[in-house]
Amino acid sequence: MSARPPEHPAGLAPREARALFRGGLVTPTAGWCTGWTQANLLAVPRELAYDVLLFAQRNPTPCPILDVLDPGEVSGPLLDGDVRTDLPAYRVYVEGELVEETPEVTRWWRPDLVAFLVGCSFTFEAALAEGGVPVRHVEQGRNVPMYVTDRRCRSAGSMSGPLVVSMRPVPADRVADAVSITARYPAVHGAPVHVGDPAALGIADLDRPDFGEPVRLSDGDVPVFWGCGVTPQAAVMESRPTLAIAHAPGHMLVTDARDADYLLP
Structure with a gap:
């Protein structure tokens, strides 16, 4: 599949955007898929998941949780896709240090990882x-x-x-x-x-x-x-967990939720 950017990314459906990213396109996602919700990603080992969830609950403005996947799961109600491959770029942290920025993270994925989808501006x-x-x-x-x-x-x-x-x-x-x-x-x-x-x-x-x-x-x-939903990554850099996988800042997960789902009346 071609990794060239489309001429009109705003009009793409989420599955079309994710297919481009899975095919190797690396680009910030601002302005993509108008009307469809984008999300930050953070995946951590199960033993750290409660701390991340509590951190988000205590800091809801920068860390609004949209969904939490079960350990090892790579898709869910907001995503008919794969969190390991369907973002344009990822960051991998080991002991709080950035060790790789990569277009997919299948080789880093483990069955104990819990993925958090965090709201994006x-x-x-x-x-x-x-x-x-x-x-x-x-x-x-x-x-x-x-x-x-x-x-x-x-x-x-x-x-x-x-x-x-x-x-x-x-x-x-x-x-x-x-x-x-x-x-x-x-x-x-x-x-x-x-x-x-x-x-x-x-x-x-x-x-x-x-x-x-x-x-x-x-x-x-x-x-x-x-x-900003990069706040959990800053916490990862300070707190130094054994492993964390996140989106590259600005390179978001395009979900199957609609923006209108999160609009107050």
């Missing part, structure tokens, strides 16, 4: 665009910028780490709209955690994100920050 980007709020990283063809902050998450058992945020530049006169639109999606991070000065989050330079790529602010834009 890409899910509400179509609603932002429909509401007249520009999504700059999609316009610029870039991966969304993500930053490790100086805010600490509430720890849980062996899991501890900092809050990670994604940033989207928003015109100052549309910030209130961005807040109200995204607040209706609490299962995929919801409203922003901060608007304005990045230094208030301990971010020294917007042009040097910890994950993703820098995005240009247009005149009149304000940086707006949302909780």
